[in-house]
Each structure stands twice: as structure tokens, then as C-alpha cells.
Amino acid sequence: MAKIDKEAEREKLRLQFEKEAKSRESARVMSSLLLQGATMTRKHCKTCGDPIFRQEGKEFCPSCKNGEQITTGKNVDAQRGQVEREEKGEHLIGVRSAILDKIEDLTKKVEEEEDIQKMKEYLSAIKEATEVLQAMDEIGE
DSSP, X not given: OHXXXXXXXXXXXXXXXXXXXXXXXXXXXXXXXXXXXXXXXXXEOTTXXXXXXXXXXXXXXXXXXXXXXXXXXXXXXXXXXXXXXXXXXXXXXXXXXXHHHHHHHHHHHHHHOOOHHHHHHHHHHHHHHHHHHHHHHHHHO
16 A cells, blocks of 8 residues: 555656756756856846846847847946946856756756655755745845
8 A cells, every 4th residue: 555655656746847847947058058158137038037148248038039139339328237236146146056056966866766755855955946046036136
């Protein structure tokens, strides 16, 4: 009878893991962009809510590719003010990158783990790390 409960629990975790697949993929893409030198801005995509990135003078949403804009010199003062605000949060990018890396590592461990209790621990850690990222986004707004 315990085996049936174990299988039901495993299936429940598998379904939860599948639901979070899009979030993990977004995190993977974002961490890759950060490693390539892109900057995560304080802006968020109006379509999907993910952070807007800046790379080579272009701002874009890495998830839905919406809102791609080429930065021009027309609004220099506005851009300068925005850059100053973003620089205040630049030190958090390293923290964000480390958290995203840990989420990716934990995701791989969940995929490989056989022990239900360990899977729960990893998923709990992923959830907490995601909550920290959300709190960082709220601070950055």
C-alpha cells in the first residue's frame, strides 16, 4: 500500500515539475543572456511580465521577443536618468545570476533524483529561490 502512495506522490511531483517547465526555461535563457554580457533592466514586458534585457543597444524580452527597441540618442536625459537608476541595482545582477544558476542546478537534481523526500527538498529550495527573485523584482521597480 505504501508503494501506491509513493507512486501517487511521485506523479504529483512530476505534474508540478511539468507546470514549472516554462519558468525554468525562462530562467535558463535569462541566465545565458547574463553570461553573454546582457544587462537585465528594471523594466518588465507588458505581454508576459518577464524582465526586459539590454544587449548591444537593444532592449527586448527574452521570453516572448516582444518590445524590441533600438536605443537612440533622442532622449539622452531620460536615458541617463534611467541608467543612473539601473546602476543602483547593478550589484544585484550578480546575486540574481547566482540564484538562477542554483535554480538550474536544483532542477537537474530533481530530474535525476529517485528519493521523493530529496525531490521535495529540491523543489522547496527552487520555490524559495523563485520567491527571492520575485522580491528582488519588486525592490527594483
